[in-house]
Amino acid sequence: MANLQSNFLGIKSPNPFWLASAPPTDKKINVLRAFEAGWGGVVWKTLGTQVKNVSSRYSAVEYNGQRVMGFNNIELISDRPLDINLIEIKEVLKEFPDRAMVVSLMADNDRNSWHELVKKVQDTGAHGLELNFGCPHGMVERGMGASVGQDPEIAKMVVEWVMEVAQIPVITKLTPNVHSVVPAARSVLKAGSNGLSLINTIQSVTGIDLDTLVPNPNVAGHSVFGGYCGPAVKPIALKFLTTLSQDELTNKVPISGIGGITSWKDAVEFMLLGASNVQVCTAAMRYGFRIIRDLCDGMNNWMDEKGYKNIEDFVGLSVPKMIKWEELDINYHIIANIDQDKCIHCGLCYIACEDTSHQSINIEKGNPYNKYTIKEEECVGCNLCKIVCPVSDCITMEEHRKGDEYLNWKEFQKRGLPLNDH
Amino acid sequence: MSIQNNRLSAEEFTKNFVDVHPPFEHAEGAVIEANRCINCYDAPCTKSCPTSIDVPLFIKQIASGNIKGSAKTILSSNIMGGGCSKVCPVEKLCEGACVFNLLEDVPISIAKLQRYSTEKAIHEQWKLFERKPSNGKKVAVVGAGPAGLACAHALSLQGVEVTIYEKEEKGGGLMTYGVAAYKVTPTFCKEEVDYITSLGGITINYKQSLGKDILLADLQKNFDAVFLGIGVGIARELNIPGENADGVVDAISFIYNLRTNDFNKIAVGDKIAVIGMGMTAIDAATQSKRLGAKEVTLIYRRTENEKPCTDVELDLARLDGCSVIWLANPKEIISENGKVKQLVCSKMKLGEPDKSGRRAPVDTGETFILDVDMVIKAAGQIPFEEVIQNADLKNNQGKIMIDHLTATNHKGVFAGGDCVNGGKEVVNAVQEGKDGAKAILSYLQLESI
Ligand SMILES: Cc1cc2nc3c(=O)[nH]c(=O)nc-3n(C[C@H](O)[C@H](O)[C@H](O)COP(=O)(O)OP(=O)(O)OC[C@H]3O[C@@H](n4cnc5c(N)ncnc54)[C@H](O)[C@@H]3O)c2cc1C
Ligand SMILES: Cc1cc2nc3c(=O)[nH]c(=O)nc-3n(C[C@H](O)[C@H](O)[C@H](O)COP(=O)(O)O)c2cc1C
Ligand code: SF4
Ligand code: SF4
Ligand code: SF4
Numbered sequence: 001m002a003n004l005q006s007n008f009l010g011i012k013s014p015n016p017f018w019l020a021s022a023p024p025t026d027k028k029i030n031v032l033r034a035f036e037a038g039w040g041g042v043v044w045k046t047l048g049t050q051v052k053n054v055s056s057r058y059s060a061v062e063y064n065g066q067r068v069m070g071f072n073n074i075e076l077i078s079d080r081p082l083d084i085n086l087i088e089i090k091e092v093l094k095e096f097p098d099r100a101m102v103v104s105l106m107a108d109n110d111r112n113s114w115h116e117l118v119k120k121v122q123d124t125g126a127h128g129l130e131l132n133f134g135c136p137h138g139m140v141e142r143g144m145g146a147s148v149g150q151d152p153e154i155a156k157m158v159v160e161w162v163m164e165v166a167q168i169p170v171i172t173k174l175t176p177n178v179h180s181v182v183p184a185a186r187s188v189l190k191a192g193s194n195g196l197s198l199i200n201t202i203q204s205v206t207g208i209d210l211d212t213l214v215p216n217p218n219v220a221g222h223s224v225f226g227g228y229c230g231p232a233v234k235p236i237a238l239k240f241l242t243t244l245s246q247d248e249l250t251n252k253v254p255i256s257g258i259g260g261i262t263s264w265k266d267a268v269e270f271m272l273l274g275a276s277n278v279q280v281c282t283a284a285m286r287y288g289f290r291i292i293r294d295l296c297d298g299m300n301n302w303m304d305e306k307g308y309k310n311i312e313d314f315v316g317l318s319v320p321k322m323i324k325w326e327e328l329d330i331n332y333h334i335i336a337n338i339d340q341d342k343c344i345h346c347g348l349c350y351i352a353c354e355d356t357s358h359q360s361i362n363i364e365k366g367n368p369y370n371k372y373t374i375k376e377e378e379c380v381g382c383n384l385c386k387i388v389c390p391v392s393d394c395i396t397m398e399e400h401r402k403g404d405e406y407l408n409w410k411e412f413q414k415r416g417l418p419l420n421d422h
Numbered sequence: 423m424s425i426q427n428n429r430l431s432a433e434e435f436t437k438n439f440v441d442v443h444p445p446f447e448h449a450e451g452a453v454i455e456a457n458r459c460i461n462c463y464d465a466p467c468t469k470s471c472p473t474s475i476d477v478p479l480f481i482k483q484i485a486s487g488n489i490k491g492s493a494k495t496i497l498s499s500n501i502m503g504g505g506c507s508k509v510c511p512v513e514k515l516c517e518g519a520c521v522f523n524l525l526e527d528v529p530i531s532i533a534k535l536q537r538y539s540t541e542k543a544i545h546e547q548w549k550l551f552e553r554k555p556s557n558g559k560k561v562a563v564v565g566a567g568p569a570g571l572a573c574a575h576a577l578s579l580q581g582v583e584v585t586i587y588e589k590e591e592k593g594g595g596l597m598t599y600g601v602a603a604y605k606v607t608p609t610f611c612k613e614e615v616d617y618i619t620s621l622g623g624i625t626i627n628y629k630q631s632l633g634k635d636i637l638l639a640d641l642q643k644n645f646d647a648v649f650l651g652i653g654v655g656i657a658r659e660l661n662i663p664g665e666n667a668d669g670v671v672d673a674i675s676f677i678y679n680l681r682t683n684d685f686n687k688i689a690v691g692d693k694i695a696v697i698g699m700g701m702t703a704i705d706a707a708t709q710s711k712r713l714g715a716k717e718v719t720l721i722y723r724r725t726e727n728e729k730p731c732t733d734v735e736l737d738l739a740r741l742d743g744c745s746v747i748w749l750a751n752p753k754e755i756i757s758e759n760g761k762v763k764q765l766v767c768s769k770m771k772l773g774e775p776d777k778s779g780r781r782a783p784v785d786t787g788e789t790f791i792l793d794v795d796m797v798i799k800a801a802g803q804i805p806f807e808e809v810i811q812n813a814d815l816k817n818n819q820g821k822i823m824i825d826h827l828t829a830t831n832h833k834g835v836f837a838g839g840d841c842v843n844g845g846k847e848v849v850n851a852v853q854e855g856k857d858g859a860k861a862i863l864s865y866l867q868l869e870s871i
């Protein structure tokens with residue numbers, strides 16, 4: 001049995017899975033249910049000035065009949081009275097002292113408001129604070145949320161205010177609505193933030209009702225930009241996370257990975273790219289808290305299989321494998337191979353390659369089944385056929401190096417080696 | 423033992439003849455199934471559909487919510503796509519070729535999806551086709567079965583005026599008079615014929631029989647071209663002693679009665695022997711069981727390996743409680759007071775392969791006796807040889823002979839469907855009707871092939 005215990009800036013939890021600051025963590029009933037189900041910790045729904053929400057609030061993107069490939073919301077921070085939240089936090093802490101209790105904050109944009117909020121929350125006995133510099137809607141218009149996170153200078157100033165009174169670890173949650181998260185991350189760390197988390201949601205329009213012509217979600221015939229999350233954003237989140245893991249300043253602090261995590265595999269991937277733990281929202285909203293069982297079990301079995309005893313053993317292991325394009329080995333060459341015993345003759349590899357890649361698949365017409373084979377000399381090893389093939393391991397990419405030595409693009413140019421002639 | 427009707431209650435009849443392949447009840451089910459299809463290129467399912475329906479396209483149109491487009495994709499390849507979705511033996515056609523079979527997984531429910539779109543089109547009378555302005559050409563079609571209707575529709579689309587001569591009082595051919603009652607209802611068959619003719623330019627003259635009410639020579643004179651789609655009709659005789667006893671019926675008339683009367687009017691025996699193992703035999707056996715017969719036994723000369731029906735069909739009969747005796751050939755029907763009492767069968771064994779490639783049954787000399795009060799003959803159908811001979815049509819044992827462009831030996835006379843192929847499926851007849859139309863358009867110089 002691997003040890004899933006997590007220690008994030010001294011905040012301990014029995015497993016590295018926290019619920020992200022969102023509706024699943026906005027009151028005692030939910031959080032108790034989450035802890036009963038086995039979640040390692042929560043980041044309590046963002047507290048600050050009380051706000052008013054609208055109806056409806058969510059929309060989603062379907063793909064090929066699958067619901068919630070991506071999820072979108074126009075909710076604001078907690079709309080419940082601050083005092084009630086604080087009392088409930090205290091009560092939950094008493095019932096589940098072994099779970100991580102981090103509280104997300106977004107105060108009005110002045111020093112006093114931040115000081116007051118931080119102090120009140122610290123008094124509950126919470127283990128840590130997460131600063132919400134990421135919310136892309138509603139709060140931005142008031143100079144809060146993403147508008148703080150998008151400007152490294154403002155972000156720095158706010159973190160400085162917080163650090164003046166903070167006695168527990170402070171995590172800054174970054175917005176992905178920027179071309180790079182690194183400047184804001186460096187800035188908040190310089191101001192004293194102890195750790196980072198990312199990503200918050202990405203501004204989006206998820207779709208339009210083609211009868212009413214109103215985009216989703218519909219609020220009395222109108223809509224606004226929302227925040228996009230769920231499985232669709234995972235690759236974007238992983239990219240932002242990697243940039244933090246590659247930066248010599250930002251990679252010195254723990255990072256909590258967020259964005260589209262649905263399965264234990266997703267979580268392992270975030271951790272391999274440098275996240276010390278992970279946070280989940282959409283998957284829980286989709287299926288309920290019970291998903292924690294397979295998140296833990298799957299990660300545990302994978303760790304046992306690979307021989308990792310503790311989660312720290314694999315955090316960041318994939319980071320060195322991400323390099324610059326110019327450093328890639330041009331002599332590495334792979335060629336697709338079709339296993340005729342596994343092939344079901346669907347022709348998807350053929351039409352993809354023929355219409356959009358390198359015309360490298362041969363078709364031999366049959367009735368009703370055609371035979372498909374690879375033209376090895378034409379195949380550029382792009383992976384497209386393997387990606388579209390519906391049968392696992394039917395198309396494999398086999399190594400046929402162009403040369404024995406490692407050869408990168410700079411060297412290739414220096415030697416004046418020939419480019420393609422067709 | 424006796425032959426009698428009205429064996430079951432009205433509720434039991436309704437229950438027994440309910441749709442064997444029920445439709446999708448909800449759009450969700452159709453969309454989930456449509457999304458399961460992986461959208462093959464040069465798809466095996468399309469290649470295995472005699473009318474070459476672009477299956478992946480119509481399925482993706484269901485998935486995308488373009489149901490109208492989906493219906494049009496289906497119906498432009500197969501104007502009887504609605505009926506076909508209910509009666510095609512898909513296990514040996516499209517679904518039998520679906521790549522999911524190669525993954526040892528259930529094939530996509532192509533027919534059920536096809537039904538989903540076409541049923542909507544037919545019920546809601548979607549106007550999916552518009553015919554070209556009339557070009558003054560007139561074509562006569564004989565037979566309002568699948569072949570004749572498909573030919574008529576394709577011709578009318580191009581502006582030809584079509585007159586169909588049909589001997590029965592309803593259209594649809596064996597779809598209306600032959601196919602099992604738990605596959606299609608008379609109401610559906612009528613709706614489908616009406617939908618096809620709603621295009622315009624097609625007139626059906628019922629109760630007009632070629633050879634009796636009309637002559638081919640007259641049609642040749644009065645029309646620019648003629649298409650013959652008269653099907654095959656008569657049940658093959660067994661040619662054994664006792665065949666004329668009371669209680670011996672042929673499957674085609676038995677089913678014809680069943681399809682044209684209320685279920686409680688159809689008399690069946692207590693113990694029935696059905697001779698044959700084709701689709702008609704299966705349909706006769708299952709339907710007599712569903713009408714209340716106590717014991718139904720299918721008698722077949724060869725073994726399960728050589729059977730002409732599909733596994734799915736045989737399973738249907740078995741699930742209905744019919745039993746099967748393999749390697750048995752009817753030898754004599756014994757009657758008492760003119761009524762069937764026993765069926766004597768020869769026990770057979772398999773010999774060398776015959777010209778169909780299947781091993782031929784050989785008489786062992788041994789016999790056995792079955793107590794029965796009804797015998798249904800379903801040993802195949804034979805063509806309307808007399809009509810065809812009298813019209814001087816070149817034929818092969820009554821099957822009209824055509825060239826590669828569906829033309830018969832008479833100039834301007836074309837043919838297709840069961841009357842040419844000897845009896846296949848509805849979907850084959852539709853394709854042959856389309857082929858006939860294409861050849862006629864070229865003959866009339868309206869379109870080049
Ligand atoms: C019992 C049975 C069950 C079947 N079940 C299925 C099934 O489940 N699925 C399937 O795909 N196929 C089934 N078939 C086969 C299918 O019905 C036929 O292949 C198809 O109907 C052939 O179409 P057609 O237009 O060539 O001939 P038909 O459907 O036979 O149509 C011919 C038409 O011509 C008319 N006609 C005949 N002679 C004359 C004349 N002298 N003058 C004027 N009109 C005339 C007939 O009345 C008829 O309307 C079944 C057949 C039988 C017998
Ligand atoms: C394999 C591949 C190569 C691409 N190469 C280029 C490129 O050279 N230049 C460019 O501007 N965009 C390139 N793109 C981006 C596409 O033009 C397009 O902007 C992007 O794929 C988003 O569209 P889509 O996902 O809807 O297809 C490429 C995309 C793919 C998938
Ligand atoms: S995509 Fe895969 S299964 Fe389909 S034809 Fe190509 S190799 Fe065969
Ligand atoms: S017409 Fe029949 S064979 Fe053709 S696709 Fe439809 S159900 Fe399948
Ligand atoms: S073979 Fe099956 S999966 Fe492929 S297109 Fe046809 S129905 Fe779809």
